[in-house]
Amino acid sequence: MNWADGESYVAIFVAFFVIRYVRNFLETPTRLPDWDMYFKRIWLTGFILMGLGEIFPRPWLIWFQLIVFLSIAYTVWQLYDLRPARTLLFAIAPYAIISCLESLVKSLSHSFYKKTDDxxxxxxxxxxxxxITFAVIAANQKKSLEKIRLEREKEAEQRRIIENKKNELEYLVAExxxxxTRQKEELEEALKELKTTQTQLVQSEKMASLGELTAGIAHEIQNPLNFVNNFSEVSIELIDELEEEHAKPDRDVELETEILADLKQNLQKITHHGGRAASIVKGMLQHSRTSTGQREPTDINALSDEYLRLAYHGLRAKDKSFNATFTSDFDTSLGLVNMIPQDMGRVMLNLFTNAFYAVQQRQREGGDPNYKPTVTVSTRCVNGEVVITVSDNGTGMPEAVKQKIFQPFFTTKPTGEGTGLGLSMAYDIVTKGHNGTLExxxxxxxxxxxxxxIPA
Incomplete structure (x- = not known):
């Protein structure tokens, strides 16, 4: 065989381009970097075999074609999992086999080759x-795989972004x-302090109410005690006079009878005012007793009158110069009303105290020389309900203040004279404790x- 003919050069150049195409198609520099440095120089064996063919006339072209084909096959075998690589091998195999077979027949029997050339x-x-057909198929497979790879990379990038966002959100959520949690702890601490302050204020309001009640009781009970003391002293004088008259030899029977009648009358008055003092003490004990929440039949008229007097005398204990008129208009047909007397007593004491305070403030303003401070309480039974009305002709309230008076801690009194819990507690007692209304x-x-x- 003469290697100087053009066929050998064509084979070498074809091998060069085929190898280059396979390398680019399969991306062997990236996928098989160690093998690629040898694979890309396989076509050089053609020149070596061409030189040997000039010295030793042998069918070296066959060996060159086999070397190229086997190199491609080895490359594909290393990338067997790559589908386009298998398709490419399937595409090249027929051409490689026919080329090798043609070269072999041509070298061994040129005459036979002439007969079978067609x-x-x-x-x-x-x-x-x-x-060409399977190369196109392999190219399409490669494009599909490349598209899938790009989609997977895009999905991976999206997952990475989502993961980063997730981590960022988890950090923000944790933060x-x-x-x-910190704010909750601060609020819990503030709530604890608020409850403590509220308890102290409620206690302060109760103590203020108790102070007003005690002052009123002290002045109210002083009157019957004065009567008891005065009539006791007069009775002692009458007994001394009776003893003197009884010791005389000429006793005046009519005088003794008159003295005995006066003694009896004095004792009756002592008994009356003693009972009055006892009822005041009983009322004081009932007020100071912790409410059980149990309703009991109560004389609402007597309860109102009692606390009206106590509220008036309680304010007079603070201001001796204060005088006011207090009147009552009670419905005697009410009878006993089922209620919690201790709680309702606190409500009335608060309303009466506020009423006397209002008329006292208007009196101090001195705008009207003919002004007469007056507080009135009345009871009525209307449509099966007990209506208790407490009125005063004091300073009154603007609309803005009237909207807030039942709010806890709201007060129009100067600092130190009220906590603003009295009307709030009174409102709860009436509405929640007795299912009534306070207007x-x-x-x-x-x-x-x-x-x-309140329901009767």
């Missing part, structure tokens, strides 16, 4: 068509949770009326 040309044409009607500069309505 068959080899037909096979070569078929193998080229086969090669926010820590902040909320207010007031005109600034004219007076205020509170109306309690």
């Amino acid at each position: 068959y080899f040309e037909s096979g070569a044409t078929f193998s080229i068509i086969w090669l 926010r949770t820590a902040e909320i 207010v009607d007031s005109k600034e500069g004219e007076g205020t009326t509170f109306k309690i309505t």
Whole structure:
């Protein structure tokens, strides 16, 4: 065989481009870097075999074609999991086999090759068509895989972004949770302090109420005690006079009878005022007793009158110069009303105290020389309900103040004279404790009326 003919050069150049195409198609520099440095120089064996062919006439072209084909096959075997690589091998195999077979027949029997030349040309044409067809299929597979790879990379990037966002959100959630926990602890501490303060204020309000009640009781009980003391002293004088008269030899029977009648009358008055003092003490004990929440039949008229007097005398204990008129208009047909007397007593004491305070403030303003401070309490039975009305002609309230008076801690009194819990507690006692209503009607500069309505 003469290697100087053009066939050998064509084979070498074809091998060069085929190897280059396979390397680019399969991306061997990236996928098989160690093998690629040898694979890309396989076509150089053609020149070596060409030189040997000049010295030793042998069918070296066959060996060159086999070396190229086996190198490609080895490359594909290393990338067997890559589907386009298998398709490419399937595409090249027919052409490589026919080319090698043609070279072998041509070298061994040139005359036989001449006879079968048409068959080899037909096979070569078929193998080229086969090669082109499956090369296109392999290219499409590669594009599909590349598309899938890009989609997976995009999905991976999206997952990475989502993971980063997730980590960022988890960090923000943890940070926010820590902040909320801290705020919760601060709120719990503030709530604890608020409850403590509220308890202290409620206790302060109770003590203030108790102080007003005690002052009223002290002045109210002083009157019957004065009567008891005075009539006791007069009775002692009458007994001394009776003893003197009884010791005389000429006794005056009529005088003794008159003295005995006076003694009896004095003792009756002592008994009356002693009972009055006892009822005041009993009322004081009932007020100071912790409420059990149990309702009991109560004389609402007597309860109102009792606390009206106690509230008036309690304010007079603080201001000796204060005087006011207090009147009552009670419905005698009410009878006993089922209620919690201790709680309702606190409500009335608060309303009466506020009423006397309002008329005292208007009196101090001195705008009207003919002004007479007056507080009135009345009871009625209307449609099966007990209506208790407490009215005064004091300073009254503007609309803005009237909207807030039942709010806890709201007060119009100067600092130290009220906690603002009295009306709030009274409102809860009436509405929640007795299923009733507590309404207010007031005109600034004219007076205020509170109306309690509870089921009879």
